[in-house]
Amino acid sequence: MGLGLYIEDCKIGTTYKTNGRTIDQSDISLFAGLVGDFSTIHTDAEYAKAMPHGARIAHGPLTTSCAIGLFAQLGLVDGTVIALLNFSFDMKSVVRGGDTIHALVTISEARTTSKKNSGVVKFSYDIRNQNDVTVQLGSMTVLVKSRAAEQGLVI
Amino acid sequence: MGLGLYIEDCKIGTTYKTNGRTIDQSDISLFAGLVGDFSTIHTDAEYAKAMPHGARIAHGPLTTSCAIGLFAQLGLVDGTVIALLNFSFDMKSVVRGGDTIHALVTISEARTTSKKNSGVVKFSYDIRNQNDVTVQLGSMTVLVKSRAAEQGLVI
Amino acid sequence: MGLGLYIEDCKIGTTYKTNGRTIDQSDISLFAGLVGDFSTIHTDAEYAKAMPHGARIAHGPLTTSCAIGLFAQLGLVDGTVIALLNFSFDMKSVVRGGDTIHALVTISEARTTSKKNSGVVKFSYDIRNQNDVTVQLGSMTVLVKSRAAEQGLVI
Amino acid sequence: MGLGLYIEDCKIGTTYKTNGRTIDQSDISLFAGLVGDFSTIHTDAEYAKAMPHGARIAHGPLTTSCAIGLFAQLGLVDGTVIALLNFSFDMKSVVRGGDTIHALVTISEARTTSKKNSGVVKFSYDIRNQNDVTVQLGSMTVLVKSRAAEQGLVI
Amino acid sequence: MGLGLYIEDCKIGTTYKTNGRTIDQSDISLFAGLVGDFSTIHTDAEYAKAMPHGARIAHGPLTTSCAIGLFAQLGLVDGTVIALLNFSFDMKSVVRGGDTIHALVTISEARTTSKKNSGVVKFSYDIRNQNDVTVQLGSMTVLVKSRAAEQGLVI
Amino acid sequence: MGLGLYIEDCKIGTTYKTNGRTIDQSDISLFAGLVGDFSTIHTDAEYAKAMPHGARIAHGPLTTSCAIGLFAQLGLVDGTVIALLNFSFDMKSVVRGGDTIHALVTISEARTTSKKNSGVVKFSYDIRNQNDVTVQLGSMTVLVKSRAAEQGLVI
Numbered sequence: 001m002g003l004g005l006y007i008e009d010c011k012i013g014t015t016y017k018t019n020g021r022t023i024d025q026s027d028i029s030l031f032a033g034l035v036g037d038f039s040t041i042h043t044d045a046e047y048a049k050a051m052p053h054g055a056r057i058a059h060g061p062l063t064t065s066c067a068i069g070l071f072a073q074l075g076l077v078d079g080t081v082i083a084l085l086n087f088s089f090d091m092k093s094v095v096r097g098g099d100t101i102h103a104l105v106t107i108s109e110a111r112t113t114s115k116k117n118s119g120v121v122k123f124s125y126d127i128r129n130q131n132d133v134t135v136q137l138g139s140m141t142v143l144v145k146s147r148a149a150e151q152g153l154v155i
Numbered sequence: 156m157g158l159g160l161y162i163e164d165c166k167i168g169t170t171y172k173t174n175g176r177t178i179d180q181s182d183i184s185l186f187a188g189l190v191g192d193f194s195t196i197h198t199d200a201e202y203a204k205a206m207p208h209g210a211r212i213a214h215g216p217l218t219t220s221c222a223i224g225l226f227a228q229l230g231l232v233d234g235t236v237i238a239l240l241n242f243s244f245d246m247k248s249v250v251r252g253g254d255t256i257h258a259l260v261t262i263s264e265a266r267t268t269s270k271k272n273s274g275v276v277k278f279s280y281d282i283r284n285q286n287d288v289t290v291q292l293g294s295m296t297v298l299v300k301s302r303a304a305e306q307g308l309v310i
Numbered sequence: 311m312g313l314g315l316y317i318e319d320c321k322i323g324t325t326y327k328t329n330g331r332t333i334d335q336s337d338i339s340l341f342a343g344l345v346g347d348f349s350t351i352h353t354d355a356e357y358a359k360a361m362p363h364g365a366r367i368a369h370g371p372l373t374t375s376c377a378i379g380l381f382a383q384l385g386l387v388d389g390t391v392i393a394l395l396n397f398s399f400d401m402k403s404v405v406r407g408g409d410t411i412h413a414l415v416t417i418s419e420a421r422t423t424s425k426k427n428s429g430v431v432k433f434s435y436d437i438r439n440q441n442d443v444t445v446q447l448g449s450m451t452v453l454v455k456s457r458a459a460e461q462g463l464v465i
Numbered sequence: 466m467g468l469g470l471y472i473e474d475c476k477i478g479t480t481y482k483t484n485g486r487t488i489d490q491s492d493i494s495l496f497a498g499l500v501g502d503f504s505t506i507h508t509d510a511e512y513a514k515a516m517p518h519g520a521r522i523a524h525g526p527l528t529t530s531c532a533i534g535l536f537a538q539l540g541l542v543d544g545t546v547i548a549l550l551n552f553s554f555d556m557k558s559v560v561r562g563g564d565t566i567h568a569l570v571t572i573s574e575a576r577t578t579s580k581k582n583s584g585v586v587k588f589s590y591d592i593r594n595q596n597d598v599t600v601q602l603g604s605m606t607v608l609v610k611s612r613a614a615e616q617g618l619v620i
Numbered sequence: 621m622g623l624g625l626y627i628e629d630c631k632i633g634t635t636y637k638t639n640g641r642t643i644d645q646s647d648i649s650l651f652a653g654l655v656g657d658f659s660t661i662h663t664d665a666e667y668a669k670a671m672p673h674g675a676r677i678a679h680g681p682l683t684t685s686c687a688i689g690l691f692a693q694l695g696l697v698d699g700t701v702i703a704l705l706n707f708s709f710d711m712k713s714v715v716r717g718g719d720t721i722h723a724l725v726t727i728s729e730a731r732t733t734s735k736k737n738s739g740v741v742k743f744s745y746d747i748r749n750q751n752d753v754t755v756q757l758g759s760m761t762v763l764v765k766s767r768a769a770e771q772g773l774v775i
Numbered sequence: 776m777g778l779g780l781y782i783e784d785c786k787i788g789t790t791y792k793t794n795g796r797t798i799d800q801s802d803i804s805l806f807a808g809l810v811g812d813f814s815t816i817h818t819d820a821e822y823a824k825a826m827p828h829g830a831r832i833a834h835g836p837l838t839t840s841c842a843i844g845l846f847a848q849l850g851l852v853d854g855t856v857i858a859l860l861n862f863s864f865d866m867k868s869v870v871r872g873g874d875t876i877h878a879l880v881t882i883s884e885a886r887t888t889s890k891k892n893s894g895v896v897k898f899s900y901d902i903r904n905q906n907d908v909t910v911q912l913g914s915m916t917v918l919v920k921s922r923a924a925e926q927g928l929v930i
Contacts, residue, residue, distance in 0.1 A: 330821055331815075331818050334804060383813060410819055410821045440821045
């Protein structure tokens with residue numbers, strides 16, 4: 001049911017809004033265990049209470065990964081993405097356990113590769129919390145199929 | 156027991172090697188569920204079998220996060236890191252379930268902030284698999300404490 | 311230590327009460343990830359707050375599965391069940407994170423199969439929350455061993 | 466990005482095919498722990514080896530829940546479903562760790578409720594494994610919104 | 621459905637045999653993450669391959685905990701245990717991912733407390749793998765209720 | 776980056792303090808599922824509310840395992856530990872969901888084995904909560920390498 005966008009379908013400036021998703025403390029703890037990052041700001045409530053944010057916070061890559069997951073749920077490049085090339089994110093504000101994020105994802109770059117059999121698309125992310133405050137800004141660049149190539153129009 | 160490096164201790168060019176860590180299919184599945192990214196290349200063995208890589212592969216951000224976790228386990232900036240500022244990674248090769256990664260982490264930038272009360276350090280990552288093949292190249296930039304500032308030597 | 315009920319032991323009308331078990335939001339989140347159902351009513355606290363129930367709710371099949379698990383813990387057909395045949399449940403009320411369920415399980419059908427070497431037993435479930443309000447009504451039908459057959463009395 | 470089908474959009478006979486999803490032994494173990502059902506056929510490899518199926522098998526409700534999750538990923542009634550009313554499934558064949566399921570989901574009933582402000586839709590599931598063998602047959606009945614009611618055309 | 625043994629019911633020398641349970645690599649990984657013990661012998665397949673055991677092994681406390689869990693599933697002191705007092709285990713052999721353990725649990729001590737309102741019971745564990753090789757020997761000591769006290773026969 | 780202590784480095788009386796770590800209810804639930812111990816004091820909030828502690832409590836072995844994990848994070852015997860020999864713990868006070876533990880770990884025994892090619896070290900644990908109240912007292916005994924043996928000085 002995905003949109004299955006080919007490079008030809010990607011228009012610079014198009015913005016998609018993902019669903020929201022709450023990141024609970026239990027998600028932070030599960031992530032800490034899964035990736036092996038037990039820094040105390042994520043795992044020690046007493047320590048975190050005394051820090052500027054006043055509570056344990058989500059690992060930056062957890063928030064990023066959840067936003068990428070929310071975007072994947074839109075099915076935008078479902079079946080047409082060939083590979084993930086890069087992701088790059090700046091942290092703007094912390095996410096505490098219980099915060100709810102969503103992302104505005106905009107096609108900021110879209111070009112056919114030199115071989116013309118695929119395309120490179122950069123999706124720019126503005127990840128926001130429940131108060132519409134931006135918590136991360138970044139991008140994910142992927143390689144997607146070319147319809148022309150798939151239809152044999154590219155030699 | 157961490158090294159607790161201050162900005163004054165960070166020497167450009169120093170390289171640290173993390174422990175190794177196996178990313179099993181069960182880790183990929185747990186990550187898919189935690190971040191909500193069920194793209195079939197990660198979750199459908201039959202589909203993946205027919206793809207170029209021949210098997211389900213790890214989400215790029217999972218590999219990155221595990222490498223960051225392995226680096227955290229070294230305790231290098233334990234207690235002196237103030238905030239994560241940015242991370243940016245290029246995918247170079249896939250990680251299949253059962254592959255074992257480690258990272259070579261090099262201090263590639265280190266400078267005192269203009270207010271001189273903290274420093275910015277860029278750790279460049281070369282994430283490799285069990286065959287010493289690079290799977291991701293990237294960096295993580297963090298804000299760390301200044302010893303001078305902590306000792307009241309900065310006004 | 312299970313009771314190991316054979317079809318001959320199953321008396322229609324007998325009711326068993328399971329232990330209680332709290333379904334936390336962390337269980338709902340883990341289930342969402344495990345089965346890949348990220349519908350916002352289960353995963354987005356902000357969205358759920360504005361819905362009639364006022365909070366994220368458990369997936370119906372999670373509540374059912376927990377009730378079946380609680381019943382399994384009684385060890386009633388431990389070692390004598392041959393197969394699960396069917397389950398069917400009606401939702402009666404929602405389960406929010408933090409609610410505690412238990413089940414009243416009644417043998418509502420019990421008959422020897424035509425080949426007489428096993429029996430079919432229907433366990434009717436009344437799943438209730440901590441206020442003794444029914445949240446689901448349903449049944450689970452299983453195939454169980456026949457003692458007569460096991461003792462060689464059935465040809 | 467969901468289709469957001471209203472009762473007016475649901476045509477009896479329409480069939481949707483979900484993505485595939487592999488159910489690994491690690492999923493079975495996680496489910497056993499989450500719902501508290503440690504029956505040995507799911508958790509004891511040695512015991513299971515000696516049973517007819519020759520290996521640990523998935524809990525029936527796990528397979529069902531994964532199929533419902535796969536259907537949810539299609540976004541068919543995203544934002545228009547009001548409530549889950551019932552689910553009922555017959556087990557047809559076992560799912561072993563490593564099997565990959567998908568589902569064919571057909572609208573088998575669709576009717577406006579007597580108050581005309583919503584509709585009842587029954588989705589019939591044919592859950593199949595990687596060999597296209599049916600492992601469960603069943604249905605899920607949900608209450609969905611009426612477009613007419615939402616547009617104020619129903620008094 | 622538990623036996624609910626009171627101190628008066630505990631006879632020294634009685635032995636109970638638990639069900640079996642397979643400890644998969646995915647369980648070892650989940651445990652590593654949950655308790656934060658990422659020692660490479662548990663998490664790095666390449667490192668472990670070169671070690672005497674030739675594979676990643678279960679954390680000792682994971683095996684112990686699973687054995688205590690298997691014993692809890694027997695429901696022996698369900699509802700009559702007041703508190704866990706001590707556990708002590710010697711490692712005898714390693715458990716690799718995929719091994720299946722069970723335990724022989726023997727009442728080795730049972731005495732009424734001086735106040736006579738409860739009793740102390742020591743359960744000695746012989747934890748074995750699928751080849752009936754002992755992997756751990758140890759004990760768990762608990763405080764259980766006295767039936768006499770519960771019936772008001774103790775002043 | 777571990778200290779990699781050999782038996783020659785272990786001085787009786789040396790005490791190490793671990794980081795803190797919060798044990799949330801979600802950790803207790805995950806542990807219950809992982810090890811299969813669903814005793815109601817850990818999993819039924821309503822039952823637990825009526826018990827002396829007023830809330831669900833952590834399984835004793837979970838607290839122990841987390842303390843051992845915190846100690847492992849110090850990297851003290853990283854790369855020099857050969858085997859875990861024994862652990863033994865007395866419960867002193869309960870840990871409720873949300874409590875934060877840390878441990879004071881003291882070398883209480885250290886001796887070279889008779890073959891002189893390794894050493895036995897006993898680490899005594901004083902596990903405390905956020906109010907500095909001892910919750911468990913115990914020890915973990917491990918076999919560690921001898922530097923002399925590693926350097927070929929022991930025949």
